[in-house]
Amino acid sequence: MATDPASLLREHGVHVTAQRLAVLRAVSSHPHCTAEEVAEHARAEIGTISRQAVYDALGILADNGLIRRIQPAGSPALYECRVGDNHHHLICRTCGRTADVDCTVGNAPCLTPADTAGYQIDEAEVIFWGKCPDCLAASQGSADDQARSPRISDSDRQTG
Ligand SMILES: [Zn+2]
Ligand SMILES: [Zn+2]
Numbered sequence: 001m002a003t004d005p006a007s008l009l010r011e012h013g014v015h016v017t018a019q020r021l022a023v024l025r026a027v028s029s030h031p032h033c034t035a036e037e038v039a040e041h042a043r044a045e046i047g048t049i050s051r052q053a054v055y056d057a058l059g060i061l062a063d064n065g066l067i068r069r070i071q072p073a074g075s076p077a078l079y080e081c082r083v084g085d086n087h088h089h090l091i092c093r094t095c096g097r098t099a100d101v102d103c104t105v106g107n108a109p110c111l112t113p114a115d116t117a118g119y120q121i122d123e124a125e126v127i128f129w130g131k132c133p134d135c136l137a138a139s140q141g142s143a144d145d146q147a148r149s150p151r152i153s154d155s156d157r158q159t160g
Helices: 005-011 018-029 035-046 051-063 133-148 152-159
Strands: 068-070 078-080 088-092 098-101 127-130
Touching: 005 018, 018 035, 018 051, 035 051, 051 068
Parallel strands: 088 127
Antiparallel strands: 068 078, 088 098
């Protein structure tokens, strides 16, 4: 992080505590981490910190725009320090690996619905779901194995 976390908290009007600093550092060095992972990293840094304290700190940091919370379907919330650039995410359906992808247009909302139904739209949060390169390579590898193995049922069908 370019700015030191303590002054970052002050700039955003957030009272500086060791716990909030530890949580902010954990999110900063582990983008797209879950609250559980944040707790682990924060504990490694400052010793004991309760789960509730981690959730409280995450809530305050998110409310004050220091961190961003994304909530993919079927996954716990993920936290990151990259805020305010309207970037989107690529998520692997197989292993859950999450990567940043720049905003398609450059500013929010980068998508407009066909019909706004009278809503004033200020954001479109996009998650692109698919398979990450590693899982893709793994699945192609197993497909090759199947192709190499003898296909008895096929030859049976041809002769019979
Ligand atoms: Zn994957
Ligand atoms: Zn991100």
